[in-house]
Amino acid sequence: xxxxxxxxxxLGALQSGHFRLTSGRHSDRYMQCARLFEHTPExxxxxxxxxxxxxxxxxxxxxxxxxALGGIIMAYEVARAxxxxxxxxxxxxxxxxxxxxxxxxxxxRVLIVEDVVTTGGSVKETAAVxxxxxxxxxxxxxxxxxxxxxxxxxxxxxxLVSLDIKSWDExxxxxxxxxxxxTKPGSRKI
Ligand SMILES: [Zn+2]
Numbered sequence: 001x002x003x004x005x006x007x008x009x010x011l012g013a014l015q016s017g018h019f020r021l022t023s024g025r026h027s028d029r030y031m032q033c034a035r036l037f038e039h040t041p042e043x044x045x046x047x048x049x050x051x052x053x054x055x056x057x058x059x060x061x062x063x064x065x066x067x068a069l070g071g072i073i074m075a076y077e078v079a080r081a082x083x084x085x086x087x088x089x090x091x092x093x094x095x096x097x098x099x100x101x102x103x104x105x106x107x108x109r110v111l112i113v114e115d116v117v118t119t120g121g122s123v124k125e126t127a128a129v130x131x132x133x134x135x136x137x138x139x140x141x142x143x144x145x146x147x148x149x150x151x152x153x154x155x156x157x158x159x160l161v162s163l164d165i166k167s168w169d170e171x172x173x174x175x176x177x178x179x180x181x182x183t184k185p186g187s188r189k190i
Contacts (some may be wrong), residue, residue: 004049004143004160007042011035014144014163018175024135027175029165030185033115033143036050037073046160047077050141054111055082055157059139061111063087063104067096067122070115076111078141089126096125098133106134117142117159120151127153 007016013035013130019027054061058157061084068074068090079086087102104110110130114123127137137155145151145159170176 002044007046008036008144008161011039011042015185017183018173018180020182021167023167023169025167026170026175026182027165027167028175029163031116031146031163031165032185033070033074036115036143039103043073043077044081044141048081050113050143050158050160051078051081054139054141054156057158059092059111060109061138061154062108063110063135064113065089065104065110065126066113067126071113071122071126074113074115074143078111082111084111089129089136096122096129098129100138104130104133104135108135109138110135111139111141112137113141115142116144116146117151118146120147121155123153138163 013031013033015030016028019030021027031043036046041165063085064075064079064082065087066072068088072088075088076086087098089096092099107168112123112126117123123140129139139156140153142159143161145162146165150162
């Protein structure tokens with residue numbers, strides 16, 4: 001069975017090169033998890049592995065929730081693997097909310113998933129919304145943890161892959177220094 005990192009590389013979800021990120025900083029790797037969910041067998045496989053990790057750790061979830069947009073497909077796949085209910089949160093005027101008639105019951109056990117965790121902001125906002133409704137957040141799951149151990153959710157956090165993706169200001173970029181061609185992620189050249 002292929003390692004999760006190997007699968008992300010093969011599908012182009014994790015790309016190596018010399019990239020200009022949306023922040024303007026330069027990086028040698030670029031993560032685009034949508035490229036994983038483009039491929040349904042691999043998405044099913046990785047989400048089932050994450051679901052299995054929580055199950056074998058004794059976590060029971062009635063519901064899996066993900067923050068839009070990145071968490072929607074993933075939450076569905078993890079929920080399907082667990083036989084659980086699937087909902088998502090989304091921003092309304094910048095505030096994370098439960099819309100579309102989604103409700104959680106008092107005491108409902110919810111697992112929150114997000115494709116890539118960097119600062120964990122969306123996950124924390126999702127947890128806050130669910131707890132306000134009385135739900136119990138039983139864990140946080142991610143395909144990729146980019147936080148370098150810098151995020152503490154206060155509950156069990158599991159990720160299939162931990163990545164330390166470095167980035168530099170253009171002036172300090174070692175790839176620019178050696179004249180490497182710069183790629184803008186999302187362009188057709190990748
Ligand atoms: Zn550069």
